[in-house]
Amino acid sequence: RKEVEQDPGPFNVPEGATVAFNCTYSNSASQSFFWYRQDCRKEPKLLMSVYSSGNEDGRFTAQLNRASQYISLLIRDSKLSDSATYLCVVNPSTGYGGATNKLIFGTGTLLAVQP
Amino acid sequence: AAGVIQSPRHLIKEKRETATLKCYPIPRHDTVYWYQQGPGQDPQFLISFYEKMQSDKGSIPDRFSAQQFSDYHSELNMSSLELGDSALYFCASSLGTARTGRETGELFFGEGSRLTVL
Numbered sequence: 001r002k003e004v005e006q007d008p009g010p011f012n013v014p015e016g017a018t019v020a021f022n023c024t025y026s027n028s029a030s031q032s033f034f035w036y037r038q039d040c041r042k043e044p045k046l047l048m049s050v051y052s053s054g055n056e057d058g059r060f061t062a063q064l065n066r067a068s069q070y071i072s073l074l075i076r077d078s079k080l081s082d083s084a085t086y087l088c089v090v091n092p093s094t095g096y097g098g099a100t101n102k103l104i105f106g107t108g109t110l111l112a113v114q115p
Numbered sequence: 116a117a118g119v120i121q122s123p124r125h126l127i128k129e130k131r132e133t134a135t136l137k138c139y140p141i142p143r144h145d146t147v148y149w150y151q152q153g154p155g156q157d158p159q160f161l162i163s164f165y166e167k168m169q170s171d172k173g174s175i176p177d178r179f180s181a182q183q184f185s186d187y188h189s190e191l192n193m194s195s196l197e198l199g200d201s202a203l204y205f206c207a208s209s210l211g212t213a214r215t216g217r218e219t220g221e222l223f224f225g226e227g228s229r230l231t232v233l
Binding site: 034041042043044045046049087100101102103104105106107108 | 146148150156157158159160163171173203205209221222223224225226227229
């Protein structure tokens with residue numbers, strides 16, 4: 001079983017739709033969490049960090065449920081330019097209160113926004 | 116703003132050859148990470164360096180070695196290349212690590228070096 005699991009998709013949605021991605025992680029001691037975006041054949045780029053209280057950045061909302069070891073990303077009013085692979089990323093704990101930065105990536109969820 | 120620079124962007128080698136990838140981190144970033152992403156796979160952590168010392172090791176094959184130099188650039192050396200080494204190799208940098216207590220958990224990735232082994 002992978003440490004970070006995501007539905008690979010693809011999610012095909014029309015422009016303007018709201019779409020949600022989910023992710024589960026197995027290491028309960030994980031320190032921090034992120035959503036990265038990766039365009040085809042490009043490098044991963046940080047989309048947003050995920051905080052316990054939930055956080056929003058424009059059309060994007062991230063939620064973390066530590067008890068269920070579950071992370072989500074909600075995209076509202078989808079744009080064509082949102083088409084990409086969304087990677088759920090976990091930063092494991094060192095055990096000393098910090099994070100290792102040995103990021104563990106999920107396999108990604110492919111989003112295709114249709115005109 | 117300056118980003119992480121990787122070279123070469125594309126590299127074609129034959130089996131059993133060697134290859135060297137270079138990475139120049141964002142100025143003032145003191146930590147460098149190497150990731151390998153095979154076709155259709157998620158990026159896998161290989162190795163990281165903080166202040167020119169290896170700080171963590173992941174799934175890096177024994178045929179691979181890496182180092183970080185005094186100017187903070189890093190090189191990944193791969194020998195006895197195998198077909199399965201064909202992948203996109205990303206370098207990332209950050210400011211600080213857990214060891215310094217300054218880590219932010221945010222890594223900045225370079226555009227990657229695509230290695231094809233024939």
